[in-house]
Amino acid sequence: MTYEKKGWFALVALILSAMVRVLWPHPANATEANLIVFNAKITTQDAKNPSPTALAVKDGKFLAVGTDEETKKLRGKETRVLDAGGRRLIPGLNDSHGHYVRGGRFYNSEVRWDGVPSLQIALNMIREQADRTPEGNWVRVIGGWSPFQFEEKRMPTPTELNQAAPDTPVFILYLYSMGFLNEAGLKALGVTVENAQEKAPPGGRYEVVDGRLTGRLLAEPDPTILYKTIGSLPPLSAEDQLNSTRHFFRELNRFGMTSAVDAGGGGHKYPVDYTGTALLAGSPDLPLRISYYLFPQQKGNEYREFVEWMANHGLFHDGALHLDHGYELEGAGEFLVWxxxxxxxxxxxxxxxxxxxxxxxxxKRVAQLLVERGWPLRxxxxxxxxxxxxxxxxxxxxxxxxxxxxxxxxxxxxxxxxxxxxxxxxxxxxxxxxxxxxxxxxxxxxxxxxxxxxxxxxxxxxxxxxxxxxxxxxxxxxxxxxxxxxxxxxxxxxxxxxxxxxxxxxxxxxxxxxSREEALELYTIGSAWFSQEEGVKGRIAPGQYADFALLNKDYFAVAEEEIRGIESVLTVTGGVIVYGAEEFAGLAPELPQVSPAWSPVKLFGGYYRTSEHRSEK
Structure with a gap:
């Protein structure tokens, strides 16, 4: 190549380089954002920057939070840019105490009465699910409801349950106070008037009135009778538990949740019953940060369980491959000893x-062990x-x-x-x-x-x-x-x-x-303290985890009663879109079909939505 041609190519390269710097002033590997959201009312919970309108995300963290004009300067060729439409945007919600690993394990097997406005609708759900539940399986409602949410302001009666499901066994749990079995359920468990006292564990009883079982199970006050009943119901397969966990976590994302602190739970053994969440954590698709505590299951042998866990499972070990603090062992509790x-x-x-x-x-023995070993506890x-x-x-x-x-x-x-x-x-x-x-x-x-x-x-x-x-x-x-x-x-x-x-x-x-501000802070920054993450999440600020939710209603402006109807239209965990609705509906990864095919979730979904519940018709 001649000297003149070399000079010409050098000049062209210099001009192109200058044009790139003008059009894209920030090097792609340094300051170009992966995601930008603008035209939002952002609640940062950062006193230095309380109400910006836009944010930029890179590599799972907030890169910048400011005005629309400032943030758009971080746009690159591959940047996804979303218009929030003037909606309220908040830090991702974080539940400081729930049983979400166990919840995922069972979600696809349960009829959820959460938010159902009338007992009539609730009973219709039992009737519809009973018609499609295969032999050998149960219709189950496991908590999340109150009789006072219903227009009727009462519990279901034994007659109503038997009419709704004359042949399919049904179990309904109300808190850890009582449960309800229909006649088919009593028969499936082999409970009769003659053996009811023998079958009931200490602290609980099967109610008998006028020489007949009513179907009510009463914790007085020990809930072992309720735990025992739940434990006797057929489990989902390992494959269906993973599917169930995926759909349950998507349901949590629907409400703007991006984190949870898991408190273990009765009838939920570690690590065998954690398979669904553990498998999801090992994939690229974990949509929720889970910090979990270990809850002993063997009454009287709790010390031995903790010793074994300490020997075999590292404290603060993160089992998530693609999400920081995604699936982390946090400590001991919520029960330390039964x-x-x-x-x-x-x-x-x-x-x-x-x-x-x-x-x-x-x-004292367990607490001393935990304190000596430096384990967090609750x-x-x-x-x-x-x-x-x-x-x-x-x-x-x-x-x-x-x-x-x-x-x-x-x-x-x-x-x-x-x-x-x-x-x-x-x-x-x-x-x-x-x-x-x-x-x-x-x-x-x-x-x-x-x-x-x-x-x-x-x-x-x-x-x-x-x-x-x-x-x-x-x-x-x-x-x-x-x-x-x-x-x-x-x-x-x-x-x-x-x-x-x-x-x-x-x-x-x-x-x-x-105040609404105080309540939101407890559900974000406050909860992060319990997983020792208050320095990395709970605020929308540069360097914090990019966990946030764009709401369908402005939490700070709607009437108090409307707070109960708030959902997310866009939920992001670690910079990844994990839930979308309305104009963002196609942005989240597609989930596999709900399994098993008879799952109540396939028919009713999760938390009550009028448009999704056929039982209201």
Whole structure:
């Protein structure tokens, strides 16, 4: 090549390079965004930048948050740019206490009464599902509802259940207070008037009236009879459990959830029953960050279970291959030992831990092990009396550890779960020991029974949310889904803001209710504390995880009653679109067909939508 030709090519290259710099001023490998969303009302929860209109995402994190004009400068050839249409955009919601791995395991097998407005519709759902459920399987409604949400304001009767499903076994769970079996269900389980007392575990009974089984199962107050019944129902196959988990997590994304702290659960063994979520975590398609705690299953052998888990499973191990903090082992709980577990059954007397053999020795041994090994822990405790006894043990462990030259609870991330009747003295003890409190909207589903037993004057500060915040104690909001409350986070946010149950009953006093801003903060930043992620998620700011939701209604502008109807139209986890509706409907990955073919989810979906429920017709 001649010198002149070389010079000519060099000049052309220089001109093209200059044109590229003018048209695309930021190198693609440095500052070009993968995703830009503009024309939004963004709630950042970042005091330095409270209300921008646009955001840019790169490599799973927020790259920039600012004006439309500023953010569009980060657009590259491959950047996806979305117009939010002036909608409200918030950080992804994060439930600080739910049972989402277990929920995914069972979702496709369950009829969900969550949000169903009338008992008649609910019974029609039972009837329709019974007609399509193959022999050997059950129709099951496992929590997430309250009789007070129905227009009729009552429970189903045995006659109604038998008429809806005369030949197909049915089990319906209401919280951990009671359950309902139709005649076919009683027959399938082999329960008769003659053997009912023998078959019922201690603390529960099959109701008999006038020499006949009514089909009601009563926890008084121990829910083992309910756990036992659920455990006797046929499980989904491993393949269907994975499919179920995919569809359940998509359902959570529908409401703007991008994270959850999983509290294990009864009848849910680790690691064998975690297969669906573990397989999803190992794929590129995990749409939800899960931090999970380990819940022992063997009553009396909890210490041995924790020792085995510690030997075989690394604390903070992330099993997600494509999502930071995607599937992470976080610690121990919500039960540490069964003998120290109280029950949130407001239709029965409060349990007294001190009447149980070895509860104190069992709890101290496990707590000491966890503290010595530096494991985060959380413990289920509904009543102030239970919390006081538990704190006695924790404080004793702390003293002995310090006397031995160790740190005790210093540096241990620990929490009390639930705490509905927590009082000031124990609140101060929790703070002194460095703990947090995870609250849930269980009262929204059981508050009427709580008032009947304890009075409205106790219910108005159950739990004492304002006192916890005023004390500076870390607080996270959640649901305790799926067997107690619904998994829909907007029902919990509605309860925090209005103080009302799903049936409209006033519960929380005006002083104990939260502003919409405060409630949202507890469901994002507050919840992140319980997985030690408060530095990386909960805010929309550069460097934070790009987890957010674009809402169908403006949470800060709609009437209070409309909060319950909020959903996401665009949910993004780690910069990846995981849910889309309306003009964004085609952007999320397509899910496989619901399986098995008779799944109630295929017919009814999940949380109630009028247009999707044939039973309303």
């Amino acid at each position: 003998s120290a577990g109280d029950f949130e059954n407001f239709t029965a007397d409060r349990p007294d831990l001190t009447r149980r053999e070895r509860w104190r020795e069992d709890l 413990i289920h405790a509904t009543y102030d009396e239970s919390i006081g006894h538990i704190l006695d043990v924790f404080e004793e462990v702390d003293r002995e550890e310090r006397a031995a030259g160790r740190k005790g609870f210093v540096g241990i991330r620990w929490a009390v779960d639930h705490a509905e009747t927590l009082k000031q003295a124990n609140l101060e003890r929790i703070k002194k020991l460095g703990g947090g409190v995870a609250i849930q909207n269980r009262m929204a589903f059981a508050g009427e029974y709580f008032i009947e037993r304890y009075g409205a004057g106790v219910a108005d500060h159950a739990p004492p949310v304002r006192a916890l915040l005023d004390a500076g104690i870390p607080v996270g909001a959640g649901s305790d889904a799926t067997r107690v409350s619904t998994y829909n986070p907007w029902i919990s946010l509605y309860w925090l803001v209005t103080g009302r149950s799903v049936g409209g009953t006033p519960l929380l006093s005006a002083e104990n209710r939260l």
